[in-house]
Amino acid sequence: MQEIDDRYALAAQEDRCSPRAKLSIPAELRPSGGRRYHTVVHDLSISGFSAAAINRMHEGQVCWLTLPGLESLMAHVVWWDNSMVGCAFADLLSPIVHDNILARYTGQTGMVYRPLG
Numbered sequence: 001m002q003e004i005d006d007r008y009a010l011a012a013q014e015d016r017c018s019p020r021a022k023l024s025i026p027a028e029l030r031p032s033g034g035r036r037y038h039t040v041v042h043d044l045s046i047s048g049f050s051a052a053a054i055n056r057m058h059e060g061q062v063c064w065l066t067l068p069g070l071e072s073l074m075a076h077v078v079w080w081d082n083s084m085v086g087c088a089f090a091d092l093l094s095p096i097v098h099d100n101i102l103a104r105y106t107g108q109t110g111m112v113y114r115p116l117g
Contacts, residue, residue: 023105025067029053029085032062041067042084044101046093048075053085063087067101 023043029051030036041051049065057063057080064072065087075087 023102025101025105027051027068028066030064030066030072031055031057036064036066041065044093044098046089046095046098048078048086048088050084050086053080053083056080057085070097 025041029039061077074090
């Protein structure tokens, strides 16, 4: 379990240091105990995302993000500010899936940090 936590922490830190592509991905967001609603994802990384949130969300709250063509992804709220939410995925997004999403919505690929070894 420690190895997974370390990989997540490393990826989250590296992701914060890399440029984020501006996106506009239609999606659905469902807060724990709430109903799902349509949203727009504004940035996406292998460790998390930011999106429009019509309702106030609280740090640590569990939510599920559904992107077109993908199953729901569990995440935890890291911040909420003026109808925008930033969340960390419970499990890192596959770099292949991330690259495919970037290619589909921005035309960019190869923006994922991949540690050697």
